[in-house]
Amino acid sequence: MNRIALAAAAGLALAGLAGGAVYLLGTGSGDDRFAECRTGRIGGDPAQLGGPFTLVSETGKTVTEADVITGPTLIYFGxxxxxxxxxxxxxxxAAAVDLLDAAGRVVTPVFISIDPARDTPELLAEFTGYMHPRMLGLTGSPDQVQAASRAYRTFYRVQDPEDEYYLIDHSTFTYLAFPGLGVVEVFDRDVTPEEMAARVTCFLDSF
Structure with missing residues (x-):
């Protein structure tokens, strides 16, 4: 079994469940088309999340947010x-995306690396290929990655840069984004695939 498969089978442990400096979404105002889809557990303005970025895809191609968010998109930084x-x-x-696929709703999962020193496009392609055939991996220069992280108000910090096998503390939210609108919802890691698929469906029906 390769390293990625072993990692996927690992149990819940440490590796940085830092809360992350993000603005979280609330129930919204009366003119919010997505008000009935929001959980109400998070407060703030979704318009404050996301924004322009320039990164490198797992194919080695330079892309922007317009190239990546071409339809409903789930974005994770790790x-x-x-x-x-x-x-x-x-x-x-990936499991939530499969449930949505079964219902005829196409959503693209995206994985943005916060470890540009080690995550080459080739390694990202291996990781995303293991996770889901449609998952897109993105990396870039340290400045490009930092800019994308700031746009989404995420947090990450290398624990010990001198350690060859360093770990990174990071926020663990998944962002639902639509073209032309940007981020419309944030999911925390306690949400199940079934809950995520149901909530994404609500947003799609209201889009």
């Missing part, structure tokens, strides 16, 4: 060397 959290969260996202 890294392939993550021993447990990232594989589990992305497996959950």
């Amino acid at each position: 890294y392939t060397f993550c021993p447990d959290v990232c594989p589990l969260d992305n497996s959950r996202n």
Whole structure:
């Protein structure tokens, strides 16, 4: 079994469940078309999340947010060397996408690496290929990755840069984004695939 498969099977442990500096979404105002879809557990303005970015895809092509968010998109920030959290969260996202596929709703899962020093396009392609055939992996220069992270108000911090096998503390939210609108919802890691699929369906029906 390869390293990625082993990581995906690992149990919940450490690796950085830092809450993350994000603005979380609330129930919305009366003119919010998605008000009935929101959980109400998170408060803030979804318009404050997301924004322009320039990154490198797993194919080596430079892309922007307009190239990536061409339809309903689930976006997660993590890294392939993550021993447990990232594989589990992305497996959950992939399972939700499969449930949506079965219902005829096409959503693209995206994985943005916060570890540009180690996550090459080739390694990202291996990771995303293991997770879901339609998952897109993105990396870039440290400045490009940092800019994307800031746009989505995510948090990440390398624990020990001198350690060859360093871990990274990072936020673990998944963002639902639509072209032309940007981020419309945030999912925490406690949401099940079934719950995510149902909530995404609500947003799609209201889009």
